[in-house]
Amino acid sequence: MAALALQLKDYRLTTAEILYHMPDHPGVLQAYIWQELDLAPRFPQLKHFLDFWSRCLDGKLHSVRVASEALIKPAEFKLVGAEFRLH
Template sequence: MKTSETELMLKGYGLTTAEFFYHMPDYTHVLNSFVWQDYDLAPDHPRLFEFVEFWQREIDGPLHSVRFNHRKMISPGEWRNVVGEFTLH
């Protein structure tokens, strides 16, 4: 049974977006890019590194660089003390 995205976010997962720059197999001086997204755990990023290992093992285009960003979609709510209330009309 696959875990839903909401359940993953509640378990601390966040959306990781990575942009892979790689050399074209037949034209080694040409760089191309590929964008990958998945829910992952920071700071270790096991799913991202699993995909990098898959790329190095299975894909012909050698990696040049990887740039990634991680964002938690659900975070603790902010609490503030409200001292007064204004009512208009």
């Protein structure tokens, strides 16, 4: 129920692909996928997570790619050209 309440407050499903250098092999990149409900375009949850990463984890960040999509949207209607009824 808490997720629905957040979505009604305009939180969106946010996915981030985080590329980072492996601590033991800095020339090798590893990918990590992060996904949460967050507020676009400022993304406070993602920024909080990346700050934690920079402070506490050994893998140096290389790049972050972000995608965001609203899960609750106005209904989309499409008119149909014909209607068939079966009895």
